Amino acid sequence: MKVNKVNVVYGFISVLLLVIVIVLGVRFSNYTQDQESELAKASLRKAMLECYAAEGFYPTSVDYLKENYFLDIDEDRYYISYMSIGSNIMPIISVTKKR
Numbered sequence: 001m002k003v004n005k006v007n008v009v010y011g012f013i014s015v016l017l018l019v020i021v022i023v024l025g026v027r028f029s030n031y032t033q034d035q036e037s038e039l040a041k042a043s044l045r046k047a048m049l050e051c052y053a054a055e056g057f058y059p060t061s062v063d064y065l066k067e068n069y070f071l072d073i074d075e076d077r078y079y080i081s082y083m084s085i086g087s088n089i090m091p092i093i094s095v096t097k098k099r
Contacts, residue, residue: 041095057087
């Protein structure tokens with residue numbers, strides 16, 4: 001059986017394109033997850049600042065923001081770290097996507 005060089009080249013190019021699409025898809029997926037975490041962190045920060053502007057203090061917990069400032073972060077999808085240092089010092093926050 002004779003192997004056609006054109007078919008071999010097309011096969012190689014097809015496999016190469018498939019690998020490139022898979023690699024780009026994985027990178028895009030990771031980028032999107034990072035963006036989602038940053039958006040959740042930004043909404044937490046916005047609620048903290050709204051509280052400080054309206055009430056003159058930073059809240060002591062995320063629950064306070066959920067109850068009074070309509071913060072809605074899905075805690076089934078994200079780990080939220082919120083460390084309040086004092087009422088007039090911005091808390092240290094971290095939002096990380098659960099795997």
